[in-house]
């Protein structure tokens with residue numbers, strides 16, 4: 001254990017920052033010093049923003065998104081295509097798709113993917129709620145937007161079977177060459193998926 005260089009309040013700040021993804025103890029110290037050096041502009045406003053967020057954050061009872069209202073901003077958005085449900089693993093995946101701005105549809109957050117190794121079983125995911133939503137006659141298409149990992153694709157198959165009896169089209173994300181990607185650098189699995197899923201010009 002490293003020797004403490006500051007009082008317990010500052011050490012606690014550093015320890016909490018070190019639990020952030022991507023921050024180790026060294027970068028947590030740098031971040032703490034950065035915040036402390038900008039108390040007025042950064043540390044105070046950040047502390048206020050965190051307190052307000054902590055008080056107001058709720059999980060959307062419809063889709064599982066995180067927001068400060070339930071239903072969330074996306075579920076309340078009347079300008080979205082209510083006939084399409086995009087199934088995602090996590091809120092971070094939902095936010096990533098929203099950043100891409102490729103589709104204005106509704107979402108459903110599963111809260112994970114099936115994983116025998118990690119003990120994640122169907123009852124741990126928001127699957128009953130998904131089937132209930134997919135039963136809505138307004139829903140015409142379900143886009144299974146899960147990661148191209150073994151667990152992600154196992155879950156995608158499970159979801160497809162689960163809603164297979166419903167009159168909805170089930171689609172999934174294309175696999176293949178990333179935008180800006182050079183063929184030479186791609187692995188064989190990605191290349192063969194790209195060839196199999198080629199599209200007409």
Ligand code: ZN
Nearest residue numbers: 060063072075
């Ligand atoms: Zn929602």
